[in-house]
Amino acid sequence: MAKRKTTRMALTGNEAMAFAMKQINPDVVAAYPITPATQIVELFSKYVADGEVDTEFVPVESEHSAMSACVGASAAGARVMTGTASQGLALMHEILYIASALRLPITMCVVNRTLSAPINIHCDHSDTMGSRDAGWIQIYTENVQEAYASTIVGVKTAEKANLPVMVTTDGFVLSHSMESLDVFDDQDVREFLGQRKPLYNVLDVDNPITVGPLDLQDYFFEHKRGQIEAIFEAKKHIYDAHREFAEFFGIELPVFMEPYRLDDAEYAIVVLGSSAGTGKEVIDNLRDEKGMKVGLLRLRIFRPFPYEELQQVLGKVKYLAVMDRADSLNTMGGPVATEIARALYHLSERPIIHSFVYGLGGRDVPPENFYEVIEKMQWIAAGNTPDRMVTYVGVRE
Amino acid sequence: MAQKAKTLRDLARMKRALAPGHRACAGCPFPVIVKLVMSATDYPLVVANATGCMEVTTTIFPYTAWPVNWIHNAFENAAATISGVEAAYKALKRKGKIPADKEIKFVAFGGDGGTYDIGLQALSGALERGHNFLYILYNNEGYMNTGIQRSSATPKYASTTTSPAGKVIPGKLQWRKEITDIIIAHNPAYAAQASPAFWSDLIRKVQKALEADGPSFINVISPCQPGWNYPPDLSIELTKLAVETKYWPLYEYKNGGWKVNYKPRKPIPIIEFLKPQRRYKHILNRPELIEEIQQEIERRWERLLKLEEAFPLKE
Numbered sequence: 187m188a189k190r191k192t193t194r195m196a197l198t199g200n201e202a203m204a205f206a207m208k209q210i211n212p213d214v215v216a217a218y219p220i221t222p223a224t225q226i227v228e229l230f231s232k233y234v235a236d237g238e239v240d241t242e243f244v245p246v247e248s249e250h251s252a253m254s255a256c257v258g259a260s261a262a263g264a265r266v267m268t269g270t271a272s273q274g275l276a277l278m279h280e281i282l283y284i285a286s287a288l289r290l291p292i293t294m295c296v297v298n299r300t301l302s303a304p305i306n307i308h309c310d311h312s313d314t315m316g317s318r319d320a321g322w323i324q325i326y327t328e329n330v331q332e333a334y335a336s337t338i339v340g341v342k343t344a345e346k347a348n349l350p351v352m353v354t355t356d357g358f359v360l361s362h363s364m365e366s367l368d369v370f371d372d373q374d375v376r377e378f379l380g381q382r383k384p385l386y387n388v389l390d391v392d393n394p395i396t397v398g399p400l401d402l403q404d405y406f407f408e409h410k411r412g413q414i415e416a417i418f419e420a421k422k423h424i425y426d427a428h429r430e431f432a433e434f435f436g437i438e439l440p441v442f443m444e445p446y447r448l449d450d451a452e453y454a455i456v457v458l459g460s461s462a463g464t465g466k467e468v469i470d471n472l473r474d475e476k477g478m479k480v481g482l483l484r485l486r487i488f489r490p491f492p493y494e495e496l497q498q499v500l501g502k503v504k505y506l507a508v509m510d511r512a513d514s515l516n517t518m519g520g521p522v523a524t525e526i527a528r529a530l531y532h533l534s535e536r537p538i539i540h541s542f543v544y545g546l547g548g549r550d551v552p553p554e555n556f557y558e559v560i561e562k563m564q565w566i567a568a569g570n571t572p573d574r575m576v577t578y579v580g581v582r583e
Numbered sequence: 584m585a586q587k588a589k590t591l592r593d594l595a596r597m598k599r600a601l602a603p604g605h606r607a608c609a610g611c612p613f614p615v616i617v618k619l620v621m622s623a624t625d626y627p628l629v630v631a632n633a634t635g636c637m638e639v640t641t642t643i644f645p646y647t648a649w650p651v652n653w654i655h656n657a658f659e660n661a662a663a664t665i666s667g668v669e670a671a672y673k674a675l676k677r678k679g680k681i682p683a684d685k686e687i688k689f690v691a692f693g694g695d696g697g698t699y700d701i702g703l704q705a706l707s708g709a710l711e712r713g714h715n716f717l718y719i720l721y722n723n724e725g726y727m728n729t730g731i732q733r734s735s736a737t738p739k740y741a742s743t744t745t746s747p748a749g750k751v752i753p754g755k756l757q758w759r760k761e762i763t764d765i766i767i768a769h770n771p772a773y774a775a776q777a778s779p780a781f782w783s784d785l786i787r788k789v790q791k792a793l794e795a796d797g798p799s800f801i802n803v804i805s806p807c808q809p810g811w812n813y814p815p816d817l818s819i820e821l822t823k824l825a826v827e828t829k830y831w832p833l834y835e836y837k838n839g840g841w842k843v844n845y846k847p848r849k850p851i852p853i854i855e856f857l858k859p860q861r862r863y864k865h866i867l868n869r870p871e872l873i874e875e876i877q878q879e880i881e882r883r884w885e886r887l888l889k890l891e892e893a894f895p896l897k898e
Binding site for chain 2 (some may be wrong): 240256259284381390397402405409
């Protein structure tokens with residue numbers, strides 16, 4: 187593995203993502219500012235103004251138009267990126283489905299922020315969880331280093347799978363926190379990604395195509411089935427992109443998940459994003475000081491859902507706490523818990539699962555949240571049955 | 584670069600048209616409009632189409648009536664979609680991925696629903712950003728694809744399924760808004776109103792629009808046979824009457840100036856335009872309402888003449 191040269195920098199999550207975008211030098215960026223993702227758009231426009239990229243920057247009048255222009259540009263064969271958060275992602279919602287169904291690789295940096303109402307600018311995952319069925323690959327990152335690297339590998343993944351990719355950071359927790367990280371050389375990033383080679387494009391005027399036609403009862407299902415199959419196949423492309431990344435840069439990223447001290451764990455926590463860092467510390471304390479067999483699984487890629495991988499690592503756990511930073515408003519808790527329960531249901535050996543919802547609207551996530559979760563699971567292990575399938579952590583009830 | 588069409592025979596020979604077999608209604612004039620637009624130029628075209636009659640009737644999978652590259656994204660975003668295509672073209676050309684001498688033109692088609700109403704913001708944004716594209720509004724004055732509902736292009740007193748003529752209310756109660764004025768407020772490179780009955784005027788306007796450096800817009804009247812409810816052989820006749828009654832002035836805007844392209848010597852009273860259309864059936868015996876429409880037409884016509892006089896178009 188040839189380790190490429192890296193440079194140590196101190197960057198916030200937004201700066202790191204914008205820096206990765208500069209190195210990627212996409213053909214088109216169409217974006218609209220929104221807290222807490224605004225800086226990504228600001229910094230990128232500065233790169234454009236300073237001639238550090240030769241991207242065509244389209245400062246659209248809304249996120250709906252941002253995603254619409256991304257669809258047009260990607261259908262034209264361009265390498266396309268954008269960034270947004272929360273209400274902006276919600277406003278794009280209609281077009282997210284069109285981007286994926288037209289099999290257009292678009293890489294979008296999403297800074298997770300809750301959805302209104304009440305209006306709030308801080309982190310939870312309700313925005314991207316709200317678009318979980320839009321046919322996008324979703325990568326949730328734990329820290330700024332990973333956000334940077336995932337933005338680069340996200341482009342590779344999108345273009346291999348011919349599917350759009352969201353790379354997310356937790357709003358403010360990562361987007362506005364400065365971290366020291368290793369960045370690659372511009373040239374290496376560009377060499378790693380190479381040129382996008384689209385199968386078809388609407389600028390190929392000698393071979394005209396019709397994109398987005400009306401598709402009725404006689405063909406729609408077959409075409410939708412094809413898109414669904416592309417999601418199945420995306421797993422392979424995701425592994426390939428990450429393997430190539432590791433081979434090229436000499437740095438290995440966790441792919442679908444990162445198990446932490448999980449091998450012999452009786453109790454385990456599943457969590458996404460930046461909270462995993464706090465969770466790991468709690469796991470260390472419980473293991474090293476109290477001798478508890480506890481572990482953690484950070485789910486990095488939520489779409490496509492890695493059910494086989496999860497079956498392998500979670501099947502032997504006895505008590506599984508799934509922590510969601512979003513609620514499905516369905517009386518069963520968060521979407522990750524629901525899907526993990528489905529993934530493990532058919533195993534002969536499977537854990538007792540309980541859903542925990544935490545950190546909504548940017549509520550701080552201290553270690554106490556994790557201790558509370560483990561205590562609740564011990565209470566369940568002692569033979570108690572919770573009244574509900576979900577427990578809310580860190581909230582005044 | 585442009586094809587020459589001086590006579591109807593020339594026009595009939597123009598090859599770039601929608602393929603036969605599309606499902607537009609009998610008498611629908613938009614295939615004529617599309618043919619005139621595509622025939623006005625030899626440039627390679629990329630077309631973006633808003634959801635609507637044109638999109639659904641010309642691209643029922645596995646068929647397509649389009650001989651040029653065509654993309655449909657959604658209802659309200661044809662202008663944003665073509666922005667993206669045009670941005671990609673600029674970027675790929677700059678990066679040498681498209682030959683520097685390869686000239687492509689970008690055209691968006693939208694109905695009045697996708698233009699006056701749900702797509703107005705996306706269009707405004709694209710105009711303000713100055714993308715190089717031509718937006719053709721085929722204006723049938725209502726949401727015809729979903730079954731004839733009112734839009735803000737629907738004229739006063741027209742009956743639609745959501746502004747029905749009833750025992751108390753005589754159809755739509757509001758005047759349509761002047762979309763071409765709204766577009767002109769963006770100071771585009773070129774804007775115009777046109778009618779397929781005046782086909783050589785329409786072709787000339789498309790050519791001017793495509794040669795203009797920046798965004799351009801043409802509002803083309805496109806009667807809807809089921810929506811306006813008239814015999815299908817009258818479509819082009821109606822687009823002629825619309826102009827002769829001054830209901831649909833032919834004019835253009837460029838460099839801050841206006842030009843009225845056609846001034847009927849003997850304007851026809853509006854009743855002649857309204858009479859064949861059953862959407863106005865309920866007011867044909869209400870002369871005061873017809874007079875109100877006539878007055879409004881005169882007001883708008885006078886305003887246009889004053890604009891032309893005060894700010895004559897300079898090429």
